[in-house]
Amino acid sequence: MEVLFFLLFAAMATVAGLGVVLAKNPVYSALSLIVCFVQVAALFILLRSPFLAAVQIFVYVGTTIVLFIIVIVMLDIQQALFERFIPGNTLLILAVPLVLGATMLPMLLGSDKLAALYTKSQAAGAQLEGTTAELGTALFTQYLLPFEVISVILLVALVGAILLAKKETR
Amino acid sequence: MSGILELGIMLFHVMVVIIILFLVPIPFTWMERKVAGHIQQRLGPMRVGWHGVLQPLADGIKLLTKEDIIPDRADRLLFKIAPIISLVPPFAVFVAVPFADNLLLSDMNIGLLYILAVAGLGIYGVIFGGWASNSKYSLLGSIRSCAQLISYEIPMGFAVIGVMMLSQSMNLSDIVNAQADTWNIVYQPLGFFVFFIAGLAEAQRVPFDLAEAEGDLGAGYHTEYSGMRFSYFMISEYLVMLTISVLCVILFFGGWHGFLLPLPPLLWFTLKVGFFVYLFMWIRFTFPRYRYDQLMSIGWKVLFPLSLANILVTGFFIV
Numbered sequence: 215m216e217v218l219f220f221l222l223f224a225a226m227a228t229v230a231g232l233g234v235v236l237a238k239n240p241v242y243s244a245l246s247l248i249v250c251f252v253q254v255a256a257l258f259i260l261l262r263s264p265f266l267a268a269v270q271i272f273v274y275v276g277t278t279i280v281l282f283i284i285v286i287v288m289l290d291i292q293q294a295l296f297e298r299f300i301p302g303n304t305l306l307i308l309a310v311p312l313v314l315g316a317t318m319l320p321m322l323l324g325s326d327k328l329a330a331l332y333t334k335s336q337a338a339g340a341q342l343e344g345t346t347a348e349l350g351t352a353l354f355t356q357y358l359l360p361f362e363v364i365s366v367i368l369l370v371a372l373v374g375a376i377l378l379a380k381k382e383t384r
Numbered sequence: 385m386s387g388i389l390e391l392g393i394m395l396f397h398v399m400v401v402i403i404i405l406f407l408v409p410i411p412f413t414w415m416e417r418k419v420a421g422h423i424q425q426r427l428g429p430m431r432v433g434w435h436g437v438l439q440p441l442a443d444g445i446k447l448l449t450k451e452d453i454i455p456d457r458a459d460r461l462l463f464k465i466a467p468i469i470s471l472v473p474p475f476a477v478f479v480a481v482p483f484a485d486n487l488l489l490s491d492m493n494i495g496l497l498y499i500l501a502v503a504g505l506g507i508y509g510v511i512f513g514g515w516a517s518n519s520k521y522s523l524l525g526s527i528r529s530c531a532q533l534i535s536y537e538i539p540m541g542f543a544v545i546g547v548m549m550l551s552q553s554m555n556l557s558d559i560v561n562a563q564a565d566t567w568n569i570v571y572q573p574l575g576f577f578v579f580f581i582a583g584l585a586e587a588q589r590v591p592f593d594l595a596e597a598e599g600d601l602g603a604g605y606h607t608e609y610s611g612m613r614f615s616y617f618m619i620s621e622y623l624v625m626l627t628i629s630v631l632c633v634i635l636f637f638g639g640w641h642g643f644l645l646p647l648p649p650l651l652w653f654t655l656k657v658g659f660f661v662y663l664f665m666w667i668r669f670t671f672p673r674y675r676y677d678q679l680m681s682i683g684w685k686v687l688f689p690l691s692l693a694n695i696l697v698t699g700f701f702i703v
Contacts, residue, residue, distance in 0.1 A: 276504035
C-alpha cells in the first residue's frame with residue numbers, strides 16, 4: 215500500500231518537475247512547481263515527518279511560489295515566451311544532462327548504501343512518528359550550532375538582498 | 385475486511401462534513417444581505433419567502449442558469465480550473481478542525497500548522513483566475529492579493545505562536561483542552577488582535593478586500609467570471625471566512641468549552657463561530673477599505689512588530 219502511494223507521488227512529482235522545465239508559458243511552469251512541491255510534501259508524510267510536510271507547503275507552496283508568480287505576472291509574458299533561456303545548440307543542451315544522468319543512475323542504483331538508507335529511514339520513522347517536540351529538542355540541543363549558523367547565514371542573505379535591491383541614493 | 389469498513393466509515397464522515405460545508409454558504413449569503421440591509425437602514429431581501437430566507441436559493445438558480453462566459457484570448461485551461469483551485473483548500477482545512485470533544489476527522493499532531501499551510505493555498509485560485517482572465521482589472525486584483533497574502537501570512541503565523549507556547553502543543557484538541565478553565569483571550573489579547581486583523585486580510589474581507597475592490601477594480605479578480613464559476617469563488621470566500629472564525633474560536637475563545645450556560649459543546653462551538661461570522665459582516669458594512677500603501681504599512685510596520693512583541697512577552701511569562 216505504502217509503496218503504491220510512493221510510486222504515485224513520485225511519478226506525479228517527476229511529471230510535474232518535467233512540466234516546470236518543458237512548459238512554454240512561465241505561469242504553467244509555476245503551476246507545475248506547485249504540484250511538484252505538494253507531491254514532495256506527500257512524500258514527507260509517507261516518511262512520517264508531517265511537520266516537514268506542513269512546513270514544505272507553508273513555506274514553499276504558500277509563500278515562495280507566490281513571489282515567483284508576482285514576478286512572472288509583472289513581466290510581459292508574450293515577449294518572454296520568445297526569449298530562450300539558454301542560447302545555443304539544442305542538441306548539446308539535451309546531451310549534457312542525458313550523459314550526466316546515464317552515468318549517475320547506475321552509480322545510484324548500484325550503491326548498497328541506498329538500500330541501507332531505506333531501512334534506516336523506516337526505523338527512524340517508526341521511532342519518531344512525527345512529534346514536533348522531539349524535533350524542537352533535537353534542533354536546540356544536539357544541532358544547536360548548525361541551527362544558529364544557518365540562521366545567521368539567512369540573516370546575512372536577507373541583508374544582502376535588501377542592499378542589492380536598494381537603489382543608489384547618492 | 386475491517387480495513388474496508390473503517391475506510392467506508394471515514395468516507396462517510398468526510399461526506400457529511402463536505403455536505404455541511406457546501407450548505408453553509410447558503411445561510412451566510414442571506415445573513416450577509418440582511419445584516420447589510422439593517423446596518424444601512426433598509427430591510428434587505430424581503431420578497432422570496434419569509435423575510436427573504438429563500439433568496440439564496442433563487443440566487444443559486446440564477447447562477448446555475450447563467451451562461452458560462454470565457455473571455456476571448458483568456459487562458460482557457462487556467463480560467464476553467466482557477467475556481468476549483470480556490471474551492472479545494474477551504475474544504476481541506478476542515479479535516480483537522482475539532483468541532484467538539486473527539487468530534488473531528490483527523491487528530492493531527494501538527495493540526496494548527498496544517499490549517500495555516502492549507503488555508504494559504506486558496507490564494508492560487510485568485511491569482512490564476514485573475515491572470516487567466518486576460519483583463520487589466522483582474523490582473524491588478526490578483527497582483528494585489530499576492531502582495532497582501534505575503535504581508536499578512538507572516539503576522540498571522542506569528543500571532544498563533546503565543547497560543548502554541550501556552551498550550552505547549554500544535555494539536556488543536558490539546559489547544560482547546562488547555563483552555564478549559566481560562567480562555568486564551570485572557571492571556572493573549574494582543575495575539576488575538578493581530579490574528580483577527582490578519583485573518584480579515586486572509587479572508588479578503590473589508591477593510592482588506594483590495595483583490596476585488598468593486599470601487600476601483602470593477603470586481604477585481606473575478607470580473608470576467610459568471611455563473612457557476614463565479615459562485616465557486618463566492619463559496620470559497622465564505623468558507624475562508626468560516627475557517628478564520630473557527631480558528632479564532634479554537635485558538636482564543638475556548639473552542640467547545642462554554643461558560644455560564646451548560647449547553648451541548650457542539651452548540652457552544654456553533655454559537656461562537658456564528659458570532660465571529662457576524663463580526664466579519666458587521667465590519668464589512670462599517671469600515672471603509674484601506675488604500676494599497678496603507679495595507680502594506682499596516683502589515684509590515686504595525687502587525688508584524690506587534691506579533692513579534694507578543695511572542696517575546698509570552699516567552700517572559702512562561703519562563
